[in-house]
Amino acid sequence: MHVVVNAAVSADGKLSTRRHEQVRISGPDDFDRVDRLRAESDAVLVGVGTVLADDPHLTLDDPDRRANRERRGEEPTPARVVVDSTGRTPTDARILDDAATTYVLAAEAIADERRAALESAGAEVLVAGEERVALAAALDALEDEGIEALMVEGGGEIIFSLFEAGLVDELSVYVGSLLIGGRDAPTLADGEGFVESFPSLSLRDVSRIDDGVLLRYDVGTE
Ligand SMILES: NC(=O)c1ccc[n+]([C@@H]2O[C@H](COP(=O)([O-])OP(=O)(O)OC[C@H]3O[C@@H](n4cnc5c(N)ncnc54)[C@H](OP(=O)(O)O)[C@@H]3O)[C@@H](O)[C@H]2O)c1
Numbered sequence: 615m616h617v618v619v620n621a622a623v624s625a626d627g628k629l630s631t632r633r634h635e636q637v638r639i640s641g642p643d644d645f646d647r648v649d650r651l652r653a654e655s656d657a658v659l660v661g662v663g664t665v666l667a668d669d670p671h672l673t674l675d676d677p678d679r680r681a682n683r684e685r686r687g688e689e690p691t692p693a694r695v696v697v698d699s700t701g702r703t704p705t706d707a708r709i710l711d712d713a714a715t716t717y718v719l720a721a722e723a724i725a726d727e728r729r730a731a732l733e734s735a736g737a738e739v740l741v742a743g744e745e746r747v748a749l750a751a752a753l754d755a756l757e758d759e760g761i762e763a764l765m766v767e768g769g770g771e772i773i774f775s776l777f778e779a780g781l782v783d784e785l786s787v788y789v790g791s792l793l794i795g796g797r798d799a800p801t802l803a804d805g806e807g808f809v810e811s812f813p814s815l816s817l818r819d820v821s822r823i824d825d826g827v828l829l830r831y832d833v834g835t836e
């Protein structure tokens with residue numbers, strides 16, 4: 615599986631406000647780039663924290679991209695994936711509508727009734743891990759479903775855990791020209807944080823988009 619993490623941060627590295635409210639950091643051209651990246655992926659993944667904060671849809675805006683996928687014999691919209699140990703995703707979440715296949719990566723700790731509620735809302739629940747989702751095993755389960763190109767859109771907890779597990783191949787960070795501030799505002803990689811042997815990134819390119827900068831990195835294994 616090839617894993618690409620894509621997110622937008624403010625100039626001070628924040629993903630959103632201290633209230634975890636969604637902030638439009640990207641401009642129109644960067645959102646179009648995100649739409650293109652989604653169209654090139656087999657699935658788009660977020661954590662349940664992002665679902666609860668943003669209620670994202672995670673589908674394709676551009677009808678030509680949907681048509682191109684169909685011409686390639688693919689689903690018009692990539693699958694959607696939410697990492698959600700105990701099934702906190704509301705059953706009326708937009709990510710569960712019938713616009714695309716949706717996988718919920720859960721842990722054994724999920725209660726039967728929550729699993730049943732999500733399945734009857736249309737999700738395919740894949741279980742990996744006891745209390746929390748074991749990401750390496752969960753991605754293996756997604757690979758068994760035919761998912762090879764995975765795009766991760768956040769948030770900070772999921773991004774940290776994917777790096778910690780050594781599962782990320784590429785990182786794209788759009789830095790917008792605004793300051794959000796706040797010691798409790800989510801950042802690109804939260805979690806416990808690294809204190810030694812930091813994941814090594816090699817800068818592939820830098821480009822200006824809208825009023826911000828896109829940084830693209832290859833993630834090393836050493
Ligand atoms: N600017 C951007 O590009 C961007 C992108 C995405 C999100 N955001 C913002 O980021 C915020 C949400 O980020 P977040 O960090 O709070 O949430 P998140 O990373 O989306 O989801 C974190 C949750 O995932 C679940 N999880 C299950 N297994 C996990 C594992 N192995 N490692 C880590 N998490 C695991 C945990 O909940 P359980 O224990 O209940 O499973 C955890 O609380 C929102 O404010 C959103 O607006 C911004």
Ligand SMILES: Nc1nc(=O)c(N)c(NC[C@H](O)[C@H](O)[C@H](O)COP(=O)(O)O)[nH]1
Binds near residue numbers: 671
């Ligand atoms: N690239 C990017 N720039 C931003 O300024 C921003 N706020 C996000 N946020 C990502 C987060 O995952 C959002 O929840 C989805 O971008 C919403 O996706 P929809 O439009 O509902 O498909 N992502």
